[in-house]
Amino acid sequence: MNRRDFLKLCAVLGAGTVAALYSFDIKRVFSEAAEQNGGKIHLVWLEVGGDTGCTISMLQASNPDLIEAVQTLSISADYWQTLMTPDYDLGWVSAGYTTEDSSQVPLMNAAFGDSPVDVLVVEGTPLTGTPPGGLAGAFCTIGEYNGSPVSGFELLQKLAAKASTVVAVGSCSAFGGVPAGVGSGTGALPVTAALRQAGVQTKSPVINIPGCPAQPDWVLMTLATLLQGYSADLDDLGRPSAFFTEYIHDGCPRRPAYDRGEYAATFDDPVGCYWKLGCKGPITQSACARTKWNSGTGFCTQAGPMCWGCMHPSFPETPTSSFFSPVEQTPKLLGLTADNVGEAVVGGVAAVLAVHGARRALTGKKEDEAGRQPERPKEGAGE
Numbered sequence: 001m002n003r004r005d006f007l008k009l010c011a012v013l014g015a016g017t018v019a020a021l022y023s024f025d026i027k028r029v030f031s032e033a034a035e036q037n038g039g040k041i042h043l044v045w046l047e048v049g050g051d052t053g054c055t056i057s058m059l060q061a062s063n064p065d066l067i068e069a070v071q072t073l074s075i076s077a078d079y080w081q082t083l084m085t086p087d088y089d090l091g092w093v094s095a096g097y098t099t100e101d102s103s104q105v106p107l108m109n110a111a112f113g114d115s116p117v118d119v120l121v122v123e124g125t126p127l128t129g130t131p132p133g134g135l136a137g138a139f140c141t142i143g144e145y146n147g148s149p150v151s152g153f154e155l156l157q158k159l160a161a162k163a164s165t166v167v168a169v170g171s172c173s174a175f176g177g178v179p180a181g182v183g184s185g186t187g188a189l190p191v192t193a194a195l196r197q198a199g200v201q202t203k204s205p206v207i208n209i210p211g212c213p214a215q216p217d218w219v220l221m222t223l224a225t226l227l228q229g230y231s232a233d234l235d236d237l238g239r240p241s242a243f244f245t246e247y248i249h250d251g252c253p254r255r256p257a258y259d260r261g262e263y264a265a266t267f268d269d270p271v272g273c274y275w276k277l278g279c280k281g282p283i284t285q286s287a288c289a290r291t292k293w294n295s296g297t298g299f300c301t302q303a304g305p306m307c308w309g310c311m312h313p314s315f316p317e318t319p320t321s322s323f324f325s326p327v328e329q330t331p332k333l334l335g336l337t338a339d340n341v342g343e344a345v346v347g348g349v350a351a352v353l354a355v356h357g358a359r360r361a362l363t364g365k366k367e368d369e370a371g372r373q374p375e376r377p378k379e380g381a382g383e
């Protein structure tokens with residue numbers, strides 16, 4: 001199969017299936033995308049209430065790396081605050097100053113001027129609240145335009161209305177994440193909810209790629225798919241189905257221990273299952289165990305710590321917290337408990353059924369026909 005036929009096949013099967021062929025050769029996908037693009041794709045990476053963790057994660061993309069991806073996809077990254085360099089000729093020593101504080105600079109031109117915006121990537125949580133004595137959205141103020149301060153919330157509205165595609169990268173952007181945790185007084189909302197509150201219509205559904213941080217290869221793969229002109233195959237939470245269908249628990253290297261009822265008492269246990277220590281793998285949908293991270297070398301439960309549920313739509317609230325408590329009490333099934341189910345499993349089919357039944361009861365939800373379990377989204381997520 002040549003490259004063109006491969007890509008046609010990917011298109012026919014849907015964007016999600018591209019990831020199932022992830023190990024085939026991701027670089028071919030990017031090369032084809034570059035061939036089709038012709039001109040430049042204008043991308044604005046807007047950071048609002050976040051900690052730049054997803055940008056740092058993007059620097060760990062491996063096949064291709066971020067520089068190669070930007071080049072081969074013909075992307076013009078018109079604004080990406082954390083990665084932009086200062087313009088010393090203008091006398092500025094801060095990338096922020098050179099790109100934000102004038103009507104002549106890239107970010108403000110993209111939001112308020114004539115500069116095109118093809119792809120808007122949002123990192124961090126939009127902060128829509130009004131501080132005492134301040135302006136709406138002033139919890140996150142980014143530069144100024146025509147002498148007036150401009151909030152990240154206002155920039156989001158302008159850019160999202162203009163962009164062909166909006167991608168919410170990271171759990172903060174997709175579902176609210178830590179900034180929207182209980183007790184937040186900043187009006188932190190997922191991108192979809194913030195846009196709905198502002199009455200902004202996007203040209204296509206917002207794509208949510210959660211994670212704390214987001215997995216960089218999944219972000220690049222999603223962008224490559226979009227830039228080839230294909231629609232992303234999204235689930236009901238707006239996530240690319242390719243990366244958020246299976247549960248981490250399904251592919252975890254400690255799963256055999258779970259099935260045997262062998263639970264770790266401490267995190268330095270090399271093989272025991274972390275469920276009793278609070279692992280959220282059984283309720284978290286993600287392809288971490290399939291594609292892995294850092295050039296495919298590993299992921300959380302393989303590297304040592306448990307799964308914290310950072311890609312769960314409710315992270316970091318219930319049921320992903322408290323972090324060190326099992327997600328729910330293990331139910332008694334067929335007279336078995338978490339303590340003796342392992343012994344019974346060795347005994348035969350009835351015990352195997354008990355384990356799978358226990359998993360269903362563990363999450364407290366009914367599986368659908370495809371064997372997937374519904375998530376509990378936060379308000380506004382996945383629209």
Ligand code: SF4
Nearest residue numbers: 252255273274279281
């Ligand atoms: Fe792996 Fe966690 Fe599932 Fe145990 S509970 S098998 S550590 S994902």
